[in-house]
Amino acid sequence: MVGLRFLTDVLLFTTVLAAPATAPYASDAAKADDFNPYQYTKKFADCAAVERDGPSPKSIKLKLAYLDINPTAKKTLVLVHGWPSLWTTYRNQITYFKRNYRLIIPEHRGYGDSQHPLGLNASNAMYDFVGDITCMMDKAGVKSGVCVGNDFGAQVCWEAGRSRPDRFIGVFNVGIPYISADVGFSTNAALAQLNPSFSYQVFLGSNPTGAARELNADIRSAIRSCAQMGNSTTPKDFLQRNDTFLGPWREFEKTNNLKEIPFSGIMSRQVEDYMVASYQKQGFYTTFNGYQYGNRKLTFDFEKAQGNSSLPQPTFTLFPTKDPVADWQGLADQVKSSAFLKNYRTATIPTAHWPHEEAPDQFNLILSQWLGNVTFS
Numbered sequence: 015m016v017g018l019r020f021l022t023d024v025l026l027f028t029t030v031l032a033a034p035a036t037a038p039y040a041s042d043a044a045k046a047d048d049f050n051p052y053q054y055t056k057k058f059a060d061c062a063a064v065e066r067d068g069p070s071p072k073s074i075k076l077k078l079a080y081l082d083i084n085p086t087a088k089k090t091l092v093l094v095h096g097w098p099s100l101w102t103t104y105r106n107q108i109t110y111f112k113r114n115y116r117l118i119i120p121e122h123r124g125y126g127d128s129q130h131p132l133g134l135n136a137s138n139a140m141y142d143f144v145g146d147i148t149c150m151m152d153k154a155g156v157k158s159g160v161c162v163g164n165d166f167g168a169q170v171c172w173e174a175g176r177s178r179p180d181r182f183i184g185v186f187n188v189g190i191p192y193i194s195a196d197v198g199f200s201t202n203a204a205l206a207q208l209n210p211s212f213s214y215q216v217f218l219g220s221n222p223t224g225a226a227r228e229l230n231a232d233i234r235s236a237i238r239s240c241a242q243m244g245n246s247t248t249p250k251d252f253l254q255r256n257d258t259f260l261g262p263w264r265e266f267e268k269t270n271n272l273k274e275i276p277f278s279g280i281m282s283r284q285v286e287d288y289m290v291a292s293y294q295k296q297g298f299y300t301t302f303n304g305y306q307y308g309n310r311k312l313t314f315d316f317e318k319a320q321g322n323s324s325l326p327q328p329t330f331t332l333f334p335t336k337d338p339v340a341d342w343q344g345l346a347d348q349v350k351s352s353a354f355l356k357n358y359r360t361a362t363i364p365t366a367h368w369p370h371e372e373a374p375d376q377f378n379l380i381l382s383q384w385l386g387n388v389t390f391s
């Protein structure tokens with residue numbers, strides 16, 4: 015649908031307004047509402063990639079965007095976003111952790127200003143995403159760091175920690191438990207049978223063109239549908255359809271006589287506008303790269319072939335208890351996550367899917383305490 019392209023609008027709009035919040039938070043009510051994404055300038059790395067969807071694999075280069083904040087600090091956190099999200103999901107961590115840490119914040123291939131392979135199905139395995147991040151770290155001259163992930167980004171961080179313990183000396187993830195290849199391969203459809211709220215992944219995986227048509231037609235609704243909090247009212251069957259993403263919200267709007275999906279306040283209007291502008295650049299199609307059968311199967315085969323499914327370094331999962339997507343703690347027990355994690359801790363937090371945005375004070379405290387377990391060299 016959209017081809018390989020690369021835009022720099024964001025950089026052109028970079029402003030020189032007054033410096034934003036460096037103040038510590040007094041409470042969660044004082045989120046970084048004045049966080050201005052346009053004040054941050056992206057860096058770019060030319061990274062090796064493989065075009066794998068054609069008749070034979072072809073080496074290519076991708077120009078990938080990332081942020082490198084406080085580059086003189088000795089300890090690095092790598093903050094990895096999910097879907098439908100962006101580096102701005104970590105705005106409350108940027109303002110808090112940039113005082114003591116260097117922050118490398120990737121923009122995944124296919125999102126915002128990062129290029130992508132032409133093929134969606136099989137050119138974007140998890141090891142490709144991990145390779146993108148180590149390429150950015152190379153470019154920045156960062157040997158190692160702690161991987162912090164949420165949503166799809168948590169899956170990337172688990173694989174980063176497993177496959178590159180030399181680069182990722184700790185892993186701190188939100189929600190998504192570690193699922194070792196020993197558990198076996200499951201298609202999106204099989205996962206949706208286990209947990210109906212994974213059905214949207216069947217839609218994004220099996221009909222990316224249709225899903226992109228729907229979401230590109232109303233990018234703001236696409237983002238807002240997911241950017242809800244623990245106290246939000248959401249349609250019962252949201253995420254549970256494999257033929258539409260916004261359909262349940264359209265019904266909800268009709269039933270409740272609303273003109274649009276309610277703005278939850280989890281982010282400021284400026285951050286929402288920035289996200290909309292970012293998703294306008296390439297559209298949604300290329301952001302479905304984590305959900306395709308080919309990529310998922312290649313990922314599984316790779317992990318299985320390497321055979322080492324345990325992570326020796328310090329790891330942590332923060333389980334949100336009001337997440338409409340899944341009972342992550344229940345899933346973690348089912349797949350016996352803790353059996354594979356040698357230095358593992360967990361905690362819960364009473365939020366929906368994005369605790370680092372919904373309850374940043376609590377989140378930042380939990381993360382900063384746990385960071386004491388990591389030996390940065």
Ligand SMILES: *[C@@H]1O[C@H](CO)[C@@H](O)[C@H](O)[C@H]1NC(C)=O
Pocket residue numbers: 175176177178179180320322324325326
């Ligand atoms: C798993 O195996 C790969 C390939 O041999 C290796 O690079 C990696 O360091 C191993 N991971 C762990 C956690 O030992």
Ligand SMILES: *[C@@H]1O[C@H](CO)[C@@H](O)[C@H](O)[C@H]1NC(C)=O
Pocket residue numbers: 203206216256
């Ligand atoms: C899609 O959902 C319907 C209704 O829940 C179900 O019958 C069907 O098997 C699902 N299709 C796939 C590919 O999972």
Ligand SMILES: *[C@@H]1O[C@H](CO)[C@@H](O)[C@H](O)[C@H]1NC(C)=O
Pocket residue numbers: 243245246247278279
């Ligand atoms: C949810 O809580 C926030 C405060 O954290 C508040 O601003 C918002 O109005 C609440 N929303 C609803 C729908 O109650």
Ligand SMILES: *[C@@H]1O[C@H](CO)[C@@H](O)[C@H](O)[C@H]1NC(C)=O
Pocket residue numbers: 135136307308309311312
């Ligand atoms: C997706 O990739 C997998 C693995 O390479 C391949 O088996 C499958 O045929 C591909 N499917 C499509 C629709 O291209």
Ligand SMILES: *[C@@H]1O[C@H](CO)[C@@H](O)[C@H](O)[C@H]1NC(C)=O
Pocket residue numbers: 359380383384385386387
């Ligand atoms: C390790 O992490 C736990 C949980 O966050 C924390 O309570 C503990 O203080 C940490 N240990 C060190 C040495 O910082």
